[in-house]
Amino acid sequence: MTYPQPWNTALGYFHFFTKYKGNRLLYFETSNDGIHWSEDQLLAAIPQKEGEQAGHYQVSGLYDNRILGTFFNRHPNGDVDKRTDLYYIETSDLGKTWNDVQKRTLQIPLLQKENTALVIDYQSKHKNVYVKDMDFDKKGNPICLYVRSNGHKPGPVSGPYEWCITRWDGKEWHTDVITESDHNYDMGSLFIADKGWRVVAPTAPGPQVWGVGGEVEIWSSTDKGIHWKKRRTVTSNSRFNHAYIRRPLHFKAPFCFFWSDGDAHRFSKSQLYFGDFKGNVWQSHAKKFIVTHILVHTDCFR
Numbered sequence: 001m002t003y004p005q006p007w008n009t010a011l012g013y014f015h016f017f018t019k020y021k022g023n024r025l026l027y028f029e030t031s032n033d034g035i036h037w038s039e040d041q042l043l044a045a046i047p048q049k050e051g052e053q054a055g056h057y058q059v060s061g062l063y064d065n066r067i068l069g070t071f072f073n074r075h076p077n078g079d080v081d082k083r084t085d086l087y088y089i090e091t092s093d094l095g096k097t098w099n100d101v102q103k104r105t106l107q108i109p110l111l112q113k114e115n116t117a118l119v120i121d122y123q124s125k126h127k128n129v130y131v132k133d134m135d136f137d138k139k140g141n142p143i144c145l146y147v148r149s150n151g152h153k154p155g156p157v158s159g160p161y162e163w164c165i166t167r168w169d170g171k172e173w174h175t176d177v178i179t180e181s182d183h184n185y186d187m188g189s190l191f192i193a194d195k196g197w198r199v200v201a202p203t204a205p206g207p208q209v210w211g212v213g214g215e216v217e218i219w220s221s222t223d224k225g226i227h228w229k230k231r232r233t234v235t236s237n238s239r240f241n242h243a244y245i246r247r248p249l250h251f252k253a254p255f256c257f258f259w260s261d262g263d264a265h266r267f268s269k270s271q272l273y274f275g276d277f278k279g280n281v282w283q284s285h286a287k288k289f290i291v292t293h294i295l296v297h298t299d300c301f302r
Helices: 287-296
Strands: 004-009 012-020 023-030 039-042 060-063 067-074 082-093 117-120 128-136 141-151 162-169 173-181 189-193 195-205 214-222 229-233 241-246 257-262 272-275 280-284
Touching: 004 060, 012 060, 012 280, 023 067, 039 082, 060 141, 067 128, 067 141, 082 141, 117 195, 117 287, 128 189, 141 189, 162 195, 173 195, 173 214, 195 229, 195 241
Parallel strands: 060 128
Antiparallel strands: 004 012, 012 023, 023 039, 060 067, 067 082, 082 117, 128 141, 141 162, 162 173, 189 195, 195 214, 214 229, 241 257, 257 272, 272 280
16 A cells, blocks of 8 residues: 545545555545545556556545545556656545536446546647646636646756646646756645745756756746746755745645755765745754744734
8 A cells, every 4th residue: 555645525535545466556534533434445447558567646636525536547567667647536425426527427347448537638649647636626616726737757858847737627628838947857746825826836947957847936827827927936056956845735825835955866864844835944853843933923823
């Protein structure tokens, strides 16, 4: 069992996860109390064609404390180096039934490449897809953040590494490019609010060029993801690349997002950080340091 994504919903506990069975298959389980769990249920195992292996990676989200959604890619013949395509499915009854974005019923596990859960056929475009995060707008429309590129190899050979938003507007899917970075595994998070959408990610080149991560930047959109503008540089002149920026659930300033750093090319020390949308950064030199800064900003939690 890998990549756990547990959710506490109004209906009970739900857990998306992956099983390594020679490939990477998507499963889920449910619980009423978080202690006793259902049997594992296969969610998706889509091969390229009959007789081949399958494989997937996913990101998930919760809307209105009831609707669970997941975007996932597909690994042709189980090959993660060829990960491609983008799918979306959701459930509103804790996994008893599953629908596509237009509320059409799907039979799980998904076993066919062509089905109504398919959002974009990226294989025909010869594009790799690396899912990063997902969320919902205030109407419950799903939004996915991901990087698409021309291959799995690091360096300029697979560029451009495009940060993309694919969103459902209630009638159709739309995809727009936010910016570019320099590695498939650059990891950032999506923040959806009434006043605007934001992405926090290591989109600027870091000291380890063509390595995972970089310098952290904040991008924002005021037209629901169509146009994006860089609003703030969070880190600069760093010794190591910053990477894996994550969004806490129900976050409050100053703990709006957190991440770590490290040398992308060789073994090194790695440190934890957290920050806010004003560009303030706290580095976790020690537990006392973190506690002190949280106590200083207790008014932000009210």
